[in-house]
Amino acid sequence: MRDMRLSAESVTKTFGKTNRLAGKSTAVRAVDSASVHVEPGDFVAIVGESGSGKSTLARMLLGLIPADSGVVQLDGVPISAMNRRQRQQYRAAVQCVLQDPSGSLNPRKTVRTSLAEVIRFHGIAQGREAVEQKAIETLSLVGLKPETTYLDRYPHELSGGQRQRVLIARAIVPNPRIIIADEAVSALDVSVKSGILKLMNDLRVRLGIGYILITHDLPVVKKVADYVYVIKSGQVVEEGPTAQIFADPQHEYTKTLLAAAPDLDLVLADRFGE
Ligand SMILES: Nc1ncnc2c1ncn2[C@@H]1O[C@H](COP(=O)(O)OP(=O)(O)OP(=O)(O)O)[C@@H](O)[C@H]1O
Numbered sequence: 001m002r003d004m005r006l007s008a009e010s011v012t013k014t015f016g017k018t019n020r021l022a023g024k025s026t027a028v029r030a031v032d033s034a035s036v037h038v039e040p041g042d043f044v045a046i047v048g049e050s051g052s053g054k055s056t057l058a059r060m061l062l063g064l065i066p067a068d069s070g071v072v073q074l075d076g077v078p079i080s081a082m083n084r085r086q087r088q089q090y091r092a093a094v095q096c097v098l099q100d101p102s103g104s105l106n107p108r109k110t111v112r113t114s115l116a117e118v119i120r121f122h123g124i125a126q127g128r129e130a131v132e133q134k135a136i137e138t139l140s141l142v143g144l145k146p147e148t149t150y151l152d153r154y155p156h157e158l159s160g161g162q163r164q165r166v167l168i169a170r171a172i173v174p175n176p177r178i179i180i181a182d183e184a185v186s187a188l189d190v191s192v193k194s195g196i197l198k199l200m201n202d203l204r205v206r207l208g209i210g211y212i213l214i215t216h217d218l219p220v221v222k223k224v225a226d227y228v229y230v231i232k233s234g235q236v237v238e239e240g241p242t243a244q245i246f247a248d249p250q251h252e253y254t255k256t257l258l259a260a261a262p263d264l265d266l267v268l269a270d271r272f273g274e
Pocket of ligand 1: 015016028029048049050051052054056057
């Protein structure tokens with residue numbers, strides 16, 4: 001599959017908020033003329049404090065909610081202008097991995113069922129054996145081995161890190177070009193987090209997947225991202241290569257975010273042995 005570029009160009013999203021006590025409604029501009037882009041093989045981070053609009057931007061990039069203005073496009077084709085076939089391709093090419101590993105998998109479904117669902121949905125394989133073969137292949141890619149010992153397990157029979165690997169497995173089934181990971185590692189313990197980040201990076205190298213990592217965890221950003229967007233009140237206030245953002249932040253907000261972060265070098269040494 002040829003390379004694809006996913007971009008949001010000047011997207012804005014406003015939510016109405018009703019205050020029943022005051023008897024009036026106000027508007028919250030969650031995302032305000034924000035532009036970001038990612039290509040396969042990139043590791044892009046979007047950082048900002050809670051409520052800055054990161055998840056709303058992610059939901060627009062995933063086509064889950066429409067932008068009020070501006071466009072989200074894949075390879076120059078706006079989502080809103082896509083025909084059925086293009087939409088199907090987009091749904092396969094752009095995947096997401098969400099936060100809270102325990103809540104994102106259906107507790108009543110085994111790993112086999114949960115993978116078979118997406119394999120069938122995307123028409124990757126048909127027939128029990130072919131579907132199982134694909135499930136095994138995918139579990140191998142996310143490092144859950146021996147693969148067959150995981151097929152019949154329920155989420156509660158997996159550790160937090162293993163559940164996160166199953167979620168990543170579901171995301172890579174349709175051979176995506178881009179994965180949007182919204183706080184995908186935030187809830188995990190330090191050593192588990194490091195393993196998942198390593199897996200994500202392996203998949204980038206082996207499969208050419210590009211990531212948009214949405215997080216408030218700056219040590220993680222410094223460790224894995226190549227390019228950073230800093231978002232404040234829905235606006236991208238600063239962007240640039242990771243090394244530049246960390247060494248020479250220009251915007252006051254970025255300086256404050258970095259100052260509020262724990263000593264990054266110490267955290268990195270502790271977490272990743274650097
Ligand atoms: N469906 C919605 N209806 C009303 N307001 C919303 C909705 N979704 C988000 N908002 C508001 O939009 C703003 C941005 O929220 P968003 O969840 O995108 O921020 P965030 O940076 O992802 O925050 P967090 O890191 O806490 O998840 C917030 O003020 C939020 O309350």
